[in-house]
Amino acid sequence: MAQLIDRRPNAKNKSTVNRQRFLRRYKKQIKKAISEQISERSITNIDGGESVSIPTRDISEPTFRNDKGGVREGVYPGNKEFAQGDKIKRPLNQGQEKGRRASDSGEGEDEFAFEISKDEYLDMLFDDLELPNLKKNQLRKMTKSKTVRAGFTNDGVPTNINIVRSLRSALSRRVAMGAEPRRVLHELEAELEVLEQEVGGDEAKRLALQEEIEVLRGRIRRIPFIDTFDLRFNNFVQRPEPTSQAVMFCLMDVSGSMDQETKDIAKRFYILLYLFLTRSYRDVDVVYIRHHTQAKEVDEEEFFYSRETGGTIVSSALEMTRDIIAQRYPPTDWNIYAAQASDGDNWNDDSPVCEQILAKQLLPQLRYYAYVEITKRDHQGLWDHYSRLLESNDNFAMQHIRQYEDIYPVFREFFRKQTQ
Amino acid sequence: MSEPISTGAEWTFELIEEYHAEIADIAEEFKLDTYPNQIELITAEQMLDAYASIGMPIGYSHWSFGKHFIRNEQQYRRGHMGLAYEIVINSNPCIAYLMEENTMMMQALVIAHACFGHNSFFKGNYLFQAWTDAEAIIDYLVFAKRYISDCEERYGIDEVENLLDSCHALQNHGVDRYKRPNPVSMREEKERLKEREAYLQSQVNDLWLKTVPQKEAAEEDTTQPNFPQEPQENILYFIEKNAPLLEPWQREVVRIVRKIGQYFYPQRQTQVMNEGWACFWHYHIMNALYDRGRVTEGFILEFLQSHTNVVAQPEFDSQHFSGINPYALGYAMMTDIKRICVDPDEEDRTWFPDIAGSNWQETLDFAMRNFKDESFVSQFLSPRLIREFKLFSILDDEQLTELEVTSIHNDAGYQYIRQALSNQYNLSMNEPNIQVYNVDTRGDRTLTLRHVPHKDIPLAKNREEVLKHLRRLWGFGVKLETLDAEGKVKSTDECAA
Secondary structure (H helix, E strand, O other): OOEEEEOOOOOOOOOHHHHHHHHHHOHHHHHHHHHHHHOOOOOOOOOOOEEEEEEHHHHOOOOOOEOOOOEEEEEEOOOOOOOOOOEEEOOOHHHHHHHHHHHHOOOOOOEEEEEEOHHHHHHHHOOOEOOOOOOOOHHHHOOEEEEEEEEEEOOOOHHHEOHHHHHHHHHHHHHHHHHHHHHHHHHHHHHHHHHHHOOOOOHHHHHHHHHHHHHHHHHHHHOOOOOHHHOOEEEEEEEEEOOOEEEEEEEEEOOOOOOHHHHHHHHHHHHHHHHHHHHHOOEEEEEEEEEOOOEEEEOHHHHHHOOOOOOOOHHHHHHHHHHHHHHHOOOOOOEEEEEEEEOOOOOOOHHHHHHHHHHHHHHHHOOEEEEEEEOOOOOOHHHHHHHHHHHHOOOEEEEEEOOHHHHHHHHHHHOEOOOO | OOOOOOOOOOOOHHHHHHHHHHHHHHHHHOOOOOOOEEEEEEOHHHHHHHHHOOOOOOOOOOHHHHHHHHHHHHHHHOOOOOOOOEEEEOOOOEEEEEEOOOOHHHHHHHHHHHHHHHHHHHHHOHHHHHHOOOOOHHHHHHHHHHHHHHHHHHHOHHHHHHHHHHHHHOHHHOOOOOOOOOOOOHHHHHHHHHHHHHHHHHHHHHHHHHHOOOHHHHHHOOOOOOOOOOOEOOHHHHHHHHOOOOOHHHHHHHHHHHHHHHHHHHHHHOHHHHHHHHHHHHHHHHHHHHHOOOOOHHHHHHHHHHHHHHOOOOOOOOOOOOOOOHHHHHHHHHHHHHHHHHOOOHHHHHHOOOOOOOOHHHHHHHHHHHOOHHHHHHHHOOHHHHHHHOOEEEEEEOOOOEEEEEEOOOOOOHHHHHHHHHHHOOHHHHOOEEEEEEEOOOOOOOEEEEEEOOOOOOEOOOHHHHHHHHHHHHOOOEEEEEEOOOOOEEEEEEEOO
16 A cells, blocks of 8 residues: 655645755855846836846856767657658758757756845845944843743732642642541541441440541631632743844935936945844834925935925934934934934034934934035035044944945945944 | 546546556556556646756755756746656655646546556566666765755865765766666665774775885886776776775765766666557556447547647657657557567568567566567567658768768668667767776876767867866866877876876
């Protein structure tokens, strides 16, 4: 009789290891392909998986094989008009057929294209990157606590009574307390029985025994079914938990000088940041603040696409960030990240104010503040003032982006793994 | 008349068992001798997994399997590729994988085809008996997987991966074509492992120790014999035994790749026969099921449609043509042998005097046991089949501008076509003939290979890549000499130390 085994439930991805080996081996090529794509790919589907193609010559498995040429004889089916000795022109499609056969063995194609999952994509994308200052801030992060079970105690509130445990200890107490009287009772009962067997036994002794037995029975009966002593309570303790929520402030200048292309670059940058944060935090809130001379909190659509004109006062956005943090995102509960994109324009007298707000009020509350300047022109006042913050604040960073291709390298620069 | 086992398309485990029992009963009547069956039901994804590791249920990990998996998965997802209905493994018990997507009819067909057709072929054919040990293969694969993952832990993934890459490049040249290898089993392997490591190392040292000193002796003895004394066709074996710098564990890995390559060698030599045999029997078994009244007419029609697709041979000018279909040729030849036995005509009596009119079951059994594709074709391909397939042979000489039709399906051509087709299945004519020729034991230890081109067919360009892999294994420079028709060295590829 055959043995019938249902293998469907187990070990589905036996090849996962091999697949990982493949990705591991060609990490360099895949990363290269990904970073080439990132500057071109459309923003909306950045959340999905990715199709990657790498040059086939890198992944070929060479073996000694026969090349075409030489003298070959082959047998084919389906002769129609040929007779022995016929000469035929060498058909052109022969090469084609060879090509197809070669590609089956992994060569001949120029590109080997395949899909990688979203997770694999993000892993490759953010490989070697880490959230800055994560370690140093680890303790500060432990701000939320969670209630967890921690065994049983002897006192507590009635709602936490553990019935099974309580009754179990009540039972053992009853057994223990009743053991001695029950033993004596059995002895007396045996004695009484002997007495009753004897003809004309001692009536007085019999009565005494009976009385004694009654007393003992009463004692046993009076052992309480449950006592406060028996009660057991479920115990709960508070355990500090790292918060897994983060908020990301996106600050953007929408004054007249910011054109759609600049905004697009900024948007890509924000998306990368968002994806990166979602790898470390379960919930990521995003707050969009746009500003010209005044700041306004808006939704995503308006943030990226509405057009405004006018001058620029950056500090308005910083103040608004500060206020929103105070109202909605206490730094004890939230990991706060902020990224500001601007073309560098600012009302000159405002830049020192920005420096002050950042240094004194914002940076102490933030995990990280990243400033990107998207411009092809020279830096202006804001850049200089921000530069001064670099010295004394290690959670502040700034970079300069000129064109699409810079986004990814700059992003990597921001979050490069710090070697300590 | 008995009741059909099932009427619907859905399968259940109970039904599979019932069909298996019925088919086993029929197979016994046909005197098929098989290993016990182990039938495993798997998903399409698991089928892809099995594909990637060449059907082996337990394979060691390597990126190239991942590559194949990714490629297959993609083709399958995009609908470019159908999956095989079954994979069967030459082991005892014989493991067959059935896909869950199959209908009840397909499951029954697969049981007949794989669990009785292929299974009895594995058990009976002389090549499998001589070269593979069905009892031990699963154990050996388990051993190999463990050993290689141990090595990865000890020496690092990269190190092992590079070594495996090099071994894979030469896997086709790690086969003994003529010498019978010893069967392998895990327990034995383990016991002998330590012993072998020590011994191998001492052998290697011996070879090099003898050759290092004695300068004068070398100068006077210019006619000293080649090492190896005779050319060796099994390059991996030569490496395993003689490469000077390999660590013992590296030798063991070379051995594992070699053993697994060796295990698959008979399958590559018997494709036509193996598939033909399995198709022949599934056809007979399914029809017997129908004759016994155990399956419905719908069932048998569904079967016939599937069967016809499998054994169809597109003609050479069809867009579906991709060489001779081994299922078609094998099935046609097996059926033809039966016909020659049962109902021979004059032509058959002339061509096959010894089998015409004999007991067909005995004759087929004899053919299954004692041949491989090459000899099977040259022994049993009948003129009638050549006519049915309208076979013709074409000579393609690079030197000439035109192809020549050397023979067609007529009286003058039968013998010729039969021989040409037989050659087509002769692996040693289709794989480059490369042998270890010499080692410069007194000089820089360069290893020299010799390629003897068959009919001037050159080696593909990537030979340089393969030489690099060989260099990694050998540890010193390697040379590949190509000979011309007179046996003189025509050209040399070199990969220096």
